[in-house]
Amino acid sequence: MANTRNPADRQLVRALNQSMVLNVVREQGPISRAAIARRTGLSQATVGAIVPALIEQGLVSEGAAPASGVGRPPTLVDLDRDSYNVVGMKLMEDRIVGAITDLEAGTVAQHETELTSLQVPDVVGAATEFVARLLADADLSSDQVLGVGVGLAGVIDAEHGICRSSPFLGWENVPIASLLEERLDVPVRVDNDVNTLALAERWFGVGQGSDNFVVISLGRGVGFSYVANGSVNRGAHGGAGEFGHTVVDASDERCPCGNVGCLEASVGEVGLIARASRVAVALDIPAPATGSALYAAAADVPELRALLTDAGMALGRGIANVVNLFGPDLVIISGEGVEAGDAMLGGLAETVDAHVHSGLRKSYELVVEPLRDEAWARGAASLVLDALFESPMRTTAAHAWQKGGIV
Numbered sequence: 001m002a003n004t005r006n007p008a009d010r011q012l013v014r015a016l017n018q019s020m021v022l023n024v025v026r027e028q029g030p031i032s033r034a035a036i037a038r039r040t041g042l043s044q045a046t047v048g049a050i051v052p053a054l055i056e057q058g059l060v061s062e063g064a065a066p067a068s069g070v071g072r073p074p075t076l077v078d079l080d081r082d083s084y085n086v087v088g089m090k091l092m093e094d095r096i097v098g099a100i101t102d103l104e105a106g107t108v109a110q111h112e113t114e115l116t117s118l119q120v121p122d123v124v125g126a127a128t129e130f131v132a133r134l135l136a137d138a139d140l141s142s143d144q145v146l147g148v149g150v151g152l153a154g155v156i157d158a159e160h161g162i163c164r165s166s167p168f169l170g171w172e173n174v175p176i177a178s179l180l181e182e183r184l185d186v187p188v189r190v191d192n193d194v195n196t197l198a199l200a201e202r203w204f205g206v207g208q209g210s211d212n213f214v215v216i217s218l219g220r221g222v223g224f225s226y227v228a229n230g231s232v233n234r235g236a237h238g239g240a241g242e243f244g245h246t247v248v249d250a251s252d253e254r255c256p257c258g259n260v261g262c263l264e265a266s267v268g269e270v271g272l273i274a275r276a277s278r279v280a281v282a283l284d285i286p287a288p289a290t291g292s293a294l295y296a297a298a299a300d301v302p303e304l305r306a307l308l309t310d311a312g313m314a315l316g317r318g319i320a321n322v323v324n325l326f327g328p329d330l331v332i333i334s335g336e337g338v339e340a341g342d343a344m345l346g347g348l349a350e351t352v353d354a355h356v357h358s359g360l361r362k363s364y365e366l367v368v369e370p371l372r373d374e375a376w377a378r379g380a381a382s383l384v385l386d387a388l389f390e391s392p393m394r395t396t397a398a399h400a401w402q403k404g405g406i407v
């Protein structure tokens with residue numbers, strides 16, 4: 001780092017140091033300049049130059065700590081979480097849910113609106129009105145917004161902001177980020193919705209202490225995101241993580257994707273309700289029409305409870321495969337399907353453990369997280385925050401590599 005040879009190198013070193021300081025303040029603030037220097041390994045002089053620059057950008061603020069006994073209270077640096085805002089929204093097949101957040105993904109205002117058409121121009125128009133409404137609710141102007149993050153189900157090319165394929169919306173190759181940018185006049189980032197949940201966990205949730213973890217979302221389908229070495233792994237084309245369409249048993253159940261025996265056919269809400277309907281017909285009881293109705297009915301009907309237990313075991317075998325393949329130290333289970341409760345998830349840890357390679361047992365933690373209403377929107381907002389907090393090394397190194405090497 002000391003032998004910086006040209007202005008571009010020096011610029012990169014400055015950006016890296018600034019990113020390190022910003023992240024230490026985000027994770028550990030309020031924190032003194034001396035403690036920042038210790039944590040980052042930077043000199044006090046370097047930290048002394050970076051902190052005022054971050055203050056000028058409005059990202060951090062500095063103030064005296066509360067007095068405690070003898071001596072002058074130290075001056076502490078903290079993230080200025082209210083200086084800028086971010087908008088996050090999730091596009092669903094029937095509605096948009098969204099929120100304005102501060103720099104720690106804390107919700108400032110939230111809103112939900114129905115979508116009456118899934119034609120691309122109609123969705124772009126509705127999303128534009130939606131952002132205007134959120135800004136008005138929070139009494140903010142668009143120049144206080146760093147960017148807009150959008151999460152949606154499907155194969156999403158996050159790098160180019162293109163929805164390659166989303167069966168829920170019926171979209172193929174829609175350049176949704178640039179269409180929204182033209183209307184909103186702020187940077188827009190787009191990603192698969194479960195990837196946005198993973199980013200929210202990474203920066204602000206239980207994933208904060210982990211560089212290698214997976215998020216599995218249970219709902220209509222089974223979503224999956226894999227954070228490897230601190231970054232969401234999207235595969236070569238944005239389609240990595242079709243965990244729901246892996247096969248973990250010899251079931252001949254038809255999946256909504258058209259294949260037979262997919263995990264999603266056993267564990268996804270659509271598949272569960274189809275199976276529950278057959279059980280209900282055999283028992284001559286009313287068929288549950290929704291996941292919530294099924295979970296409630298399972299409390300009184302052992303056959304329905306057994307169906308959920310079987311689903312939990314299929315999920316456990318699937319998760320064991322994930323642990324065997326990727327070796328994460330944390331597996332987060334989330335999504336509306338977590339509502340199934342103990343009937344499905346009670347034996348999950350044992351099933352996973354029974355199928356994980358012996359050398360990997362006890363190497364990971366399994367966390368079940370109920371999904372709060374605004375979590376999807378906060379996740380989408382985290383797409384923008386990810387760009388703010390991510391080390392410039394990753395993007396710059398990739399760029400330099402493409403141009404012919406870093407050396």
Ligand SMILES: [Zn+2]
Pocket residue numbers: 244245255256257258259262264265
């Ligand atoms: Zn499938």
